[in-house]
Amino acid sequence: MVPLSYYLILSAVLFACGVAGFLIKRNIITTFLSIELMLNGVNLSFVAFAAQLKSLDGHIFVFFVMVVAAAEAAVGLAIIISVFRTRETLNVDRVNVLKL
Amino acid sequence: MHLALFLIFAAVCVGGAINLLAQKHPINSALSLIVVMGSLAMIYLLLGAEFVAAVQVIVYAGAVMVLFVFVIMLLNAGVEERTPHASRVATLLGVPGLIIGLGISAWVVSRITGLDKIAIGGPSVMNGSDVFGNPQAVGQLLFRDYLLPFEVTSILILIAIMGAVVLARREE
Numbered sequence: 001m002v003p004l005s006y007y008l009i010l011s012a013v014l015f016a017c018g019v020a021g022f023l024i025k026r027n028i029i030t031t032f033l034s035i036e037l038m039l040n041g042v043n044l045s046f047v048a049f050a051a052q053l054k055s056l057d058g059h060i061f062v063f064f065v066m067v068v069a070a071a072e073a074a075v076g077l078a079i080i081i082s083v084f085r086t087r088e089t090l091n092v093d094r095v096n097v098l099k100l
Numbered sequence: 101m102h103l104a105l106f107l108i109f110a111a112v113c114v115g116g117a118i119n120l121l122a123q124k125h126p127i128n129s130a131l132s133l134i135v136v137m138g139s140l141a142m143i144y145l146l147l148g149a150e151f152v153a154a155v156q157v158i159v160y161a162g163a164v165m166v167l168f169v170f171v172i173m174l175l176n177a178g179v180e181e182r183t184p185h186a187s188r189v190a191t192l193l194g195v196p197g198l199i200i201g202l203g204i205s206a207w208v209v210s211r212i213t214g215l216d217k218i219a220i221g222g223p224s225v226m227n228g229s230d231v232f233g234n235p236q237a238v239g240q241l242l243f244r245d246y247l248l249p250f251e252v253t254s255i256l257i258l259i260a261i262m263g264a265v266v267l268a269r270r271e272e
Contacts, residue, residue: 001102001103002103002106002146007143007147010110010113010143013114013117014113014136016202017121018117019198020121020195020198021120021121023195023198025121027177029171029172029175029177030120032168033120033126033129033130033133033168036160036164037117037120037136040136040137040160044143044144047144047147047149050147050149050233051147051148051232051233054232056232056233056237056238056241057241059152059233060238060241060242060246062149062152062155063155063238063242064249066156066159066160067256067257068256069164070159070260071256071257071259072260073164074167074261074263074264075260075263075267077171078263078264078268079267080175081175081267081268084175090126090177
């Protein structure tokens with residue numbers, strides 16, 4: 001049997017990798033992928049606690065997190081396309097003005 | 101058996117996450133994120149969450165990542181360029197600072213709440229009851245107790261669709 005702490009450690013490692021990618025990477029798409037990685041790490045925590053507490057509420061939470069992540073991906077990728085159309089770059093350091 | 105499977109898929113997971121950081125090209129990062137999501141689905145199955153595992157593969161590794169790969173190919177994104185004279189503080193101090201900060205905050209929280217007294221690693225997670233997270237149980241909970249949040253979710257999706265269409269539309 002696997003102790004709960006192993007799942008939590010894996011979740012923390014995934015979240016830390018996501019934060020590191022968000023800070024280090026300069027490509028806007030890779031930054032966005034790092035956010036998805038962080039969401040996945042949090043989802044693993046939800047499912048592990050749901051299994052530990054024998055409660056299904058954690059699964060429902062994971063479902064809602066996935067819905068919000070899908071909506072966020074759709075809107076965020078549309079924003080990326082819009083930014084690329086006006087700036088001709090994907091480097092976040094060059095995108096420092098909100099005005100189009 | 102559970103432990104061996106968990107260790108294998110956890111290793112694949114962490115390897116994919118580190119590969120995401122190491123790769124220079126966004127398409128390689130996206131593909132390694134798909135590896136992470138697939139092995140996470142296997143770990144969800146180990147935890148008895150069948151519905152979540154299926155949704156993870158279909159929605160995350162399927163729909164969302166296809167959208168990502170599609171946009172990467174649409175924008176013809178190349179190898180990540182380095183900005184000259186950019187701040188190196190985030191690269192040099194970010195990861196060690198993050199580890200130290202998270203460690204200190206975890207220690208403080210576990211001291212305040214007394215979590216370190218609880219044998220959190222002791223009790224086993226799930227002992228083989230296969231009627232735990234199946235779609236029937238999750239569906240009954242979702243459409244009975246969580247009906248209002250579920251309906252609000254559909255409005256959120258609708259707004260996201262409209263926002264994506266408006267943002268990505270080409271200005272005339």
